[in-house]
Amino acid sequence: MGQSGEIVLVGCGNMGFALLEGWVARSGIAADRIHVVEPAEALRRRVAAAGVEAYADASDLPRTLQPRAVIIAVKPQVIGSMLAAYRRFSATAAFVSIAAGVPIATFEATLGEVAIVRAMPNMPASIGMGVIAAFANAHTGNVQMAYVTDLLAAVGSVHWLPEEKLIDAATAISGSGPAYLFHFIECLTEAGIAVGLPAETAHALAKQTVDGASTLASVSVFSPTELRQQVTSPNGTTAAALDVLMAEPGLAALLKGAAAAAYRRALELAAAG
Known part of the structure; x- marks a missing residue:
């Protein structure tokens, strides 16, 4: 520079x-x-x-x-x-x-x-x-x-x-977004414990899985949609999990609602300031 x-x-x-x-x-x-x-x-x-x-x-x-x-x-x-x-x-x-x-x-x-x-x-x-x-x-x-x-x-x-x-819209995605991902790691850890993994192992698997997957999404020539499809075998374990996450109302609807709530609050705070 x-x-x-x-x-x-x-x-x-x-x-x-x-x-x-x-x-x-x-x-x-x-x-x-x-x-x-x-x-x-x-x-x-x-x-x-x-x-x-x-x-x-x-x-x-x-x-x-x-x-x-x-x-x-x-x-x-x-x-x-x-x-x-x-x-x-x-x-x-x-x-x-x-x-x-x-x-x-x-x-x-x-x-x-x-x-x-x-x-x-x-x-x-x-x-x-x-x-x-x-x-x-x-x-x-x-x-x-x-x-x-x-x-x-x-x-x-x-x-x-x-x-x-659009700064307020960005706040709802990149500004607040890390908290969404941290909470996802919390939830994935709890899910691991629920299926029998030791807590320490579940936490390590959750963190490292998110870290590796996000890095792959950043460097890959494939879109996130294509990467999801690549890891999802027909009628396999991932497909069974995604049937739950993508059912209505699924993860997409929850994130849209979360981002909308963050955006509304950003607008309120800007108006108050």
């Missing part, structure tokens, strides 16, 4: 630190090009241990600093009180928010007509395997989008959306 320019990272909790690690370890960004603002002393110590300069407050940042990107990784409820301190970087920086539920309009109200990207990484970003849904406002140029893509790609795959409202 392009290495020019400096980065200001505001907030270095779990997701912020995942980005920081990704930039240094996977994207090859020099640690001295990154400036972190984090009020919590313990988190600043963690940043310092990674070789990156950390500041307690935006006012401590170098006065000559002209970052190419400002990444906002703080809790949504503090956006209003902290954003104005970064307005001085609007001439050079694209602003990237990973604060859940905060619309771009909130940032534009304080920062003005500047490049702003709203992004939503999911939990596996913490190990560099996340999915990041993103939307850029009209003031974000192609070069800035490419640069932001590179920054976010340090923790996973980036998917640009044509409308901001």
Whole structure:
């Protein structure tokens, strides 16, 4: 990725630190090009241990600093009180928010007509395997989008959306989706115990089966439907199981209902914010 320019990272909790690690370890960004603002002393110590300069407050940042990107990784409820301190970087920086539920309009109200990207990484970003849904406002140029893509790609795959409202739809799939899969592993473990497997074995089989199958689905030239058909022998054990999962109302209907509920709640939270 392009290495020019400096980065200001505001907030270095779990997701912020995942980005920081990704930039240094996977994207090859020099640690001295990154400036972190984090009020919590313990988190600043963690940043310092990674070789990156950390500041307690935006006012401590170098006065000559002209970052190419400002990444906002703080809790949504503090956006209003902290954003104005970064307005001085609007001439050079694209602003990237990973604060859940905060619309771009909130940032534009304080920062003005500047490049702003709203992004939503999911939990596996913490190990560099996340999915990041993103939307850029009209003031974000192609070069800035490419640069932001590179920054976010340090923790996973980036998917640009044509409308901001689709961030809420993405929340229902990739944002909440890991919890669906974790629950599936719980259920598969319980099913293994129910048919006689020791609990430890059932848990290991469930986790490793999901891990292997998801990896295969990611790398295979075959679609998930084709892979399912390949593992399903006519009148065999898998077919018997799928007769249960695919009966009406089956797993597909449950997931559609779950995603719809998550989407509705995302809309409610956005409206409340």
